[in-house]
Amino acid sequence: MIVTVIATITFFWRLGGIGLVDETEPLFAEASRQMLETGNWVTPYFNGEPRFDKPPLVYWLMVVGFQVLGVNEWAVRLPSAVSAMGLTLFLFFVMERLGGSPMTSSPSVQRGWSSLIAGLTLALTPKFIIWARVGVSDLLLTGCIGAALLCFFVGYVESEKGVEKPFFSFSVPSGWYISFYVFTGLAVLAKGPVGVVLPGLTIIAFLLYQRNLWSVLKEMRVVSGTIIFLAITIPWHVLIIMENGQDYIASFFGYHNVERFTSVVNEHSGPWYFYFLVVLVGFAPLSVYLPSAIAQLQVWRRRFWGNQPRRHQLGLFAFFWFTVIFVFFSIAVTKLPSYVIPLLPAAAILVGLFWSHYQTETITKGLVISGVINIIFALVLAGAFYYSPNFIGYDPAAPNLGEIYAESELNLVGGVIWLVTAILLIVALLRQHSRWLWGINLLAMFLTFVLVLEPAVSLMDDIRQKPLRELAQLEVTGEELIMVGMKKPTVVFYRQENVEFFSQVESAIAHLEESASESQLILSHPRYIEEIEEEAEITRLESKGEYELTRISY
Numbered sequence: 001m002i003v004t005v006i007a008t009i010t011f012f013w014r015l016g017g018i019g020l021v022d023e024t025e026p027l028f029a030e031a032s033r034q035m036l037e038t039g040n041w042v043t044p045y046f047n048g049e050p051r052f053d054k055p056p057l058v059y060w061l062m063v064v065g066f067q068v069l070g071v072n073e074w075a076v077r078l079p080s081a082v083s084a085m086g087l088t089l090f091l092f093f094v095m096e097r098l099g100g101s102p103m104t105s106s107p108s109v110q111r112g113w114s115s116l117i118a119g120l121t122l123a124l125t126p127k128f129i130i131w132a133r134v135g136v137s138d139l140l141l142t143g144c145i146g147a148a149l150l151c152f153f154v155g156y157v158e159s160e161k162g163v164e165k166p167f168f169s170f171s172v173p174s175g176w177y178i179s180f181y182v183f184t185g186l187a188v189l190a191k192g193p194v195g196v197v198l199p200g201l202t203i204i205a206f207l208l209y210q211r212n213l214w215s216v217l218k219e220m221r222v223v224s225g226t227i228i229f230l231a232i233t234i235p236w237h238v239l240i241i242m243e244n245g246q247d248y249i250a251s252f253f254g255y256h257n258v259e260r261f262t263s264v265v266n267e268h269s270g271p272w273y274f275y276f277l278v279v280l281v282g283f284a285p286l287s288v289y290l291p292s293a294i295a296q297l298q299v300w301r302r303r304f305w306g307n308q309p310r311r312h313q314l315g316l317f318a319f320f321w322f323t324v325i326f327v328f329f330s331i332a333v334t335k336l337p338s339y340v341i342p343l344l345p346a347a348a349i350l351v352g353l354f355w356s357h358y359q360t361e362t363i364t365k366g367l368v369i370s371g372v373i374n375i376i377f378a379l380v381l382a383g384a385f386y387y388s389p390n391f392i393g394y395d396p397a398a399p400n401l402g403e404i405y406a407e408s409e410l411n412l413v414g415g416v417i418w419l420v421t422a423i424l425l426i427v428a429l430l431r432q433h434s435r436w437l438w439g440i441n442l443l444a445m446f447l448t449f450v451l452v453l454e455p456a457v458s459l460m461d462d463i464r465q466k467p468l469r470e471l472a473q474l475e476v477t478g479e480e481l482i483m484v485g486m487k488k489p490t491v492v493f494y495r496q497e498n499v500e501f502f503s504q505v506e507s508a509i510a511h512l513e514e515s516a517s518e519s520q521l522i523l524s525h526p527r528y529i530e531e532i533e534e535e536a537e538i539t540r541l542e543s544k545g546e547y548e549l550t551r552i553s554y
Contacts, residue, residue, distance in 0.1 A: 003119035007088045010123050011081045011132045012448055016074035018391065018461035019469045024134045027051065028487035029076040032062035033493065036071075038298040042239045052251040056236055058137040073497075076135035083143030084132030091345055092119035095314075102304075102312045103296060103355050110356045113193070117438055118352025124445040126453075127282030127337070128344050130219060136192050138338045144187035146345040148199050151179040152220075152246030153317050157310045159219045171339055173221040173228075181225040185232030192257055195323040198231070198325055198342060210306055218482075228303045246256045260334040265273060270335035275326055278337045283344060285421075285441040286351050288377050293354035294319060295363045319344035353437045363434050371429050371437050378422035378444070385414030385452070385480045395488075396525060397546055398463040408459055414452040417444055469494050474542060474549065480517060484508045484524040484532065491523060505531045511554060512536065519553045 020026045030437035031044040031051045044051045058079055065075030092115045101113035115255055124507060131139045154174030171179030174179070180199075187195025189499050207213040240248050280287045297315050299306070305316055325343040325415055327333065358367060384391075389406035398404075405411065421444040428437055472494040482500040492499050505528055511522060512532075521541075522532065526548050529538065540550040 001086065003092050003116065003123060003478050004087070006120060006446065007085055007123040010089075010129045010446075011084045014070060014180075014458075015077050015081055015133060018073070018458055019465045020076065020135070020493060021465060022072060022490050025076070026493045027053075028058060028136050029062065029488060030493040032059045032066065032076070033071055033496065036063045036066050042236065043325075044245050050247070052244070052248050054137050055192055055252075057186060061140070062135065073135075075135060080132050080136070080139040081132060083140045084128060084445070086124050086347045087143045087146045087345060088119055090147055090150055090472065091122060092116075093347065093351060094154060095119070095349065098154070098314050099174050099349075099352065099356065101315050101357060102308050103298075104361060104485060106360045107312065109360050110353075113350040113356035113359045114349075117355045120442050121286055121346040121438075122345060122353050124442050124449070125283055125344055125348065126445070127278075127341060128255055129449060129453075131338060131341055133503050134337075136342050141187055141195060142192040142196060142342045145199055145245070145342045148180050148183035148187060149202060149317075149480075150503065151176050151183060151218075152199070152203060155180060155220070159216075160310045168366070171221055173218075173225050177220050177225060178228060180220075181228040181410070182232065185229045188229075188233045189236065192252065194280075198328065201328065202321050203322045204422050205316050206322050207303065208354070209316075209320065210222060219529075245524055251487050261332045262331050265334045268334050268336050269553070272330065274335050275330050275340050278340055279326070279343075279347070282337065283347050285374065285377060285381065285445060286438065288373050289351055289354060289370050289438075290347060292366055293350040294300045295366070296354055296357065304353050314349065316327050318346040318349035318353075322350065339402075350407050355435070358435045361508065363432070367434055368429065371425065371434055374437060375422050375425045375429070378418050378425060378441075382415045382418035382422060385411050385418060387411070388414070388521050395466070398460070401460065401463055404463060404514075405456065405459065407457070410452050414448060415452070417447050417517050420444075444493075463545070465490065467547050470524075471542060471544055471547055471549045479519055480513065480515070480519050481506060481521040481523060484522060485528040486524065506534065509535050521545060522550050522552055 020029055027046055031046045034045045034048075035041060041056065044054075044056065044256075061079040062076055065078045065139070067135050069075040069078070071440070095115035095118050096111055099111045101110060102115075104110045127129065128139075128142075155174050158176060159174060184196050184199055187199070189195070196242060204213065207216050225324070241380070245319070278288070283290070297319055299316065299319060322343045325340060325346075329339045332339070366367065388411045389402045391407060393404035395401055420442060424440045425437055428440060468488055470491060471492040480500065481495060481497070482502060486507055487501045487503070500511065502511065508522070509532060522529065525546055526543075529540075529548050529550055530540065532552065537553045539553070540548065541551055542549045
């Protein structure tokens with residue numbers, strides 16, 4: 001019950017309370033809106049041009065949301081929020097059944113605690129919350145991959161004493177294995193080949209370690225499962241290739257998959273330790289316990305794990321789930337923080353098993369040391385929140401954002417929350433109540449979300465996005481709108497018509513001179529408007545924030 005309540009708050013509370021955020025979110029939203037408008041469910045379009053970045057599942061779900069809720073922010077973000085909620089509850093369900101460990105003397109008691117702690121951890125993980133509230137495909141991919149791997153593990157456990165059949169048997173897999181193939185197919189439709197590569201590598205690594213790869217593949221009825229998988233993934237790929245040919249193949253498979261793995265795309269590079277920092281911050285505050293949680297598994301005891309019943313192997317499986325995704329994207333040349341979101345459920349499982357172990361077992365020196373590190377980390381977070389206005393760089397869309405944020409005193413609230421958290425952690429350690437450190441951390445994270453993060457996002461929306469959104473929605477029709485010096489996809493979505501973007505004033509002026517229209521609308525920063533004013537007659541229509549809407553006549 002408590003997991004459901006907390007997840008509902010973190011994933012759905014004020015989900016549509018702010019406008020779309022440039023630049024990625026409106027690309028998905030507008031492509032879905034144009035799909036609804038044109039009736040073409042095969043090729044996504046943005047601003048009148050094909051958008052081959054991602055497969056169609058997220059667009060289809062947004063279109064359904066538009067049909068039910070109307071074209072609005074709620075409908076855009078609902079696929080991500082529902083995916084987060086579904087995965088959190090499914091994780092809780094699996095942990096409640098299989099969240100025991102051979103390291104614990106009372107696995108039945110541990111299951112109750114591990115499901116609660118893992119579910120709350122995932123629902124209160126900063127990176128998971130952020131992407132659950134954004135209308136893009138990353139959380140949908142995570143939901144599909146997470147559900148696929150959990151279905152695999154449940155099927156793996158339930159097939160432990162099954163009758164072995166030949167590898168090339170066409171018999172129907174068990175229900176859980178069928179679900180695995182279905183969710184893997186949906187993961188591919190959510191974000192491409194990575195949807196099958198990550199689950200595949202995870203399962204292969206796990207089974208190779210357990211020395212039962214071949215026998216489990218036969219249990220899974222891989223031939224029949226492959227047919228199910230292909231039946232889900234192939235039809236749309238055939239249709240879009242028939243409609244767009246080599247352009248789609250080169251863009252999606254070449255640029256957006258192969259090149260992102262083998263070379264730097266859009267200047268998104270990073271050092272070898274990039275994802276260590278991403279996990280430390282994105283899985284905070286319980287990320288400091290991940291090394292201890294992994295060490296507790298004693299993965300080096302391969303014979304020990306090989307002798308354990310499958311129902312006790314969830315921690316080991318989560319280790320490979322976490323490690324494979326972490327290593328895979330560390331090897332990839334293009335690096336983005338969102339790439340490793342699919343490993344967060346595995347991290348929640350590891351932490352859930354770790355802390356549930358200490359609800360019945362003796363506190364160790366290692367836990368106390370981790371607790372001390374936790375206190376230091378909480379103090380660092382307190383300082384980071386307090387001084388956060390100083391970290392906000394210059395943003396031409398909101399040049400005084402840092403000052404306004406400081407005046408809101410949200411940074412002070414965040415600093416106080418984590419300072420008090422550090423004090424409570426110290427008290428818990430001194431009074432030998434170390435087994436409750438996880439609860440103190442998660443309470444602090446919940447308060448941070450409600451009292452700091454959500455209000456901060458609303459504040460930034462008012463300053464950065466709202467002025468642009470209001471100008472885009474002004475009832476000025478019959479004229480082409482162009483943007484100069486910036487590219488803000490939200491304008492296309494809120495205006496619900498195509499917009500011409502020009503990075504240079506000279507290019508915009510050349511376009512205006514060649515246009516057959518007597519007048520056009522320009523949305524830009526005042527400094528660009530002033531440059532254009534030197535070349536043509538300008539009528540200022542409206543000004544909001546750092547943006548200005550004008551009419552230019554030739």
